Amino acid sequence: MSETAIEIEAVSAIAQIGPRDWDACACPEAAQGRPDDPFTTYRFLKALEDSGSVGRGTGWEPHYLVARRAGEVIGVAPLYAKSHSQGEYIFDHSWAHAFERAGGRYYPKLQIAVPHTPATGRRLLVRRGHEIEAQSALVQGAVQLAASNDLSSLHITFCTEDEAAAGKAMGLMPRASQQFHWGNAGYADFDGFLASLSARKRKNIRKERAQAAQFGGQIHMLTGDQIRPEHWDAFWTFYQDTGARKWGTPYLTRGFFDEAQAHLRDDILLVLAERDGRFIAGALNFIGADALYGRYWGCIEDHACLHFELCYYRAIDFAIAQGLGRVEAGAQGDHKLARGYLPVKTHSLHWIGEAGFARAVAQFLGEEARAVDQDIEVLTDYGPFRKTHHDNDKENQ
Known part of the structure; x- marks a missing residue:
């Protein structure tokens, strides 16, 4: 040879x-x-x-x-x-x-x-x-x-x-x-992004964010050492529900989130909604050099527009703040179009x-x-x- x-x-x-x-x-x-x-x-x-x-x-x-x-x-x-x-x-x-x-x-x-x-x-x-x-x-x-x-x-x-x-x-x-991906055109803040939209779409997004804010709690955006094992306990509950409805059984095991805590937490943005002292919904994102990757969402309570807030708008907020070029919102979903995510x-x-x-x-x-x-x-x-x-x-x- x-x-x-x-x-x-x-x-x-x-x-x-x-x-x-x-x-x-x-x-x-x-x-x-x-x-x-x-x-x-x-x-x-x-x-x-x-x-x-x-x-x-x-x-x-x-x-x-x-x-x-x-x-x-x-x-x-x-x-x-x-x-x-x-x-x-x-x-x-x-x-x-x-x-x-x-x-x-x-x-x-x-x-x-x-x-x-x-x-x-x-x-x-x-x-x-x-x-x-x-x-x-x-x-x-x-x-x-x-x-x-x-x-x-x-x-x-x-x-x-x-x-x-x-x-x-x-x-x-x-x-x-x-x-559907969102692209950062050098926006200074979320309002800068909104200014690029048609008046009707801009008004609709502001309305959705206002509705989401009425769920009666706080939204936490956690990454790195801010993420604790108890956050994964909550998110696992959300993920199980989504996985059971979409795929029959969840793709990831509970152990994956323990591995994520140990080895991947600096790669992760975890967005959690807390109400009355307990977490009720969450979105898991991964962070790249120039992109935020939306991966999983789940909840144990339904609140108007909270899904859009945690999955799409908070992802845009983070991308703008970190100077990332885009947000990739995962597979499928024509509903993302109205929220600034283009095909x-x-x-x-x-x-x-x-x-x-x-x-x-x-x-x-x-x-x-x-x-x-x-x-x-x-x-x-x-x-x-x-x-x-x-x-x-x-x-x-």
Whole structure:
């Protein structure tokens, strides 16, 4: 074997790679501050693993990919064998049903993703100076792993636009989806943001914030050492309720929030509403270098507009105060549009081993991409911003 050959290995525990090598690939920028996002850091993925939120019996079985050249780790990827399509937010249930109706076996499949996390970020994590060859090796290794084990497919979800272009050039099928993000146009405060909206939308948001303030308590915005174990006890109750209603069972275990307290609290903004001495609602956000990522919400009491206040408006307040460029409000939700969150395109990549089925999926993806583009254009035009604001944005794009 030549010294320039790249070796690919799949390992079942992230500890077999270690924090130094993993983070050198996943978040080298963190040496100067925060990672671009916390979701592919060693500490986040290990928290999922150590808490039992991924692993045996969860449908997310880790097989982390490692690319080495002459013994040096030059690339890694969070790869999982999936026995279902839950917790992905890029829906392929119709593909699974069609594949199995035709007599195939869709599961298990392989997924390069951050479990339970619909946030765009790098998925092919490569050490600086090895971008092209390590990225290619990780894709080839993942495809070969799927093919040699006679698995139906490989999926890389919520990858970056650059990764989507590179994957397409390597023969993977790109897929477009959409989310709603809030963008910070250098606002000095929340009123500065409101001034960019049409009068009707501005009035509606002020009304919603006023209604939310009438719930009869206090709102706490906690991060770092301000977050205490009792806050997680409360939030776990909220999260269980939301998880049971949306997914049947919560994706994360109670242990994940203990791991978050121990290892992730500096990455977290926890917004809690307290009334009559007890917490009644909360929103969990993660903090990146230039973005706030809204993840989970839950409550044990219903109060008008409190969801909008905790999840959307307090997130905007925090982003403005911290000088962050955007708030990513998670998957789906056209209702976010009226609250200043505009549609943006998200990306994924797909490989399907069966040639005939792959052709059918490719045709579907082409039609879907055109529909997503049209939807984004229409929704943006219906957005809450004053037309002059949009015209200026378009000129600056």
